[in-house]
Amino acid sequence: MNTIGVLVLVCVSLFVLYCFLWFIFVFMKYLIFARKSDKLKSNVYNISENGYQYTIAFPRFLKNAGNLAVTDNDLDTVLFIWPHVFKKTEFAVWIGHEETGFSAEHIYLNKNLMPLNLKYEEFINLHKSEVKERMEKAYSKWPLLCFICPM
Numbered sequence: 723m724n725t726i727g728v729l730v731l732v733c734v735s736l737f738v739l740y741c742f743l744w745f746i747f748v749f750m751k752y753l754i755f756a757r758k759s760d761k762l763k764s765n766v767y768n769i770s771e772n773g774y775q776y777t778i779a780f781p782r783f784l785k786n787a788g789n790l791a792v793t794d795n796d797l798d799t800v801l802f803i804w805p806h807v808f809k810k811t812e813f814a815v816w817i818g819h820e821e822t823g824f825s826a827e828h829i830y831l832n833k834n835l836m837p838l839n840l841k842y843e844e845f846i847n848l849h850k851s852e853v854k855e856r857m858e859k860a861y862s863k864w865p866l867l868c869f870i871c872p873m
Contacts, residue, residue, distance in 0.1 A: 744784055747807050752780045752788050755864050776863050792856045799849060801856035817849050
């Protein structure tokens with residue numbers, strides 16, 4: 723076998739290995755999260771339970787951009803979770819209330835529900851109970867989160 727053939731074989735083997743590892747470490751966790759859920763569209767699943775919506779957005783092929791979301795039926799406060807196995811799990815919240823204003827973007831939080839950008843601290847403190855409630859709902863709905871990112 724010539725050098726180019728060996729190089730192609732090595733590249734193909736590495737790509738297949740990468741695909742396999744992505745499937746095991748990224749895609750499989752979303753399959754676990756999506757158990758007993760209804761498919762909304764090609765890569766989004768939903769569970770409606772006790773006045774809350776639990777949404778699982780699967781990552782695209784070879785990407786790690788899937789997320790989990792928890793909200794009530796009014797969609798006024800949405801908690802987003804990007805669970806990661808090998809790096810820190812990310813949290814964000816979108817809050818929409820006419821009385822206090824709207825967060826026009828995701829407000830990224832640490833696992834203690836404090837905003838990473840301190841300019842949002844007062845806004846988050848106003849809605850801390852709602853955000854905490856969504857976080858508790860997420861951990862009770864998806865126990866695997868306890869292993870990925872303990873509270």
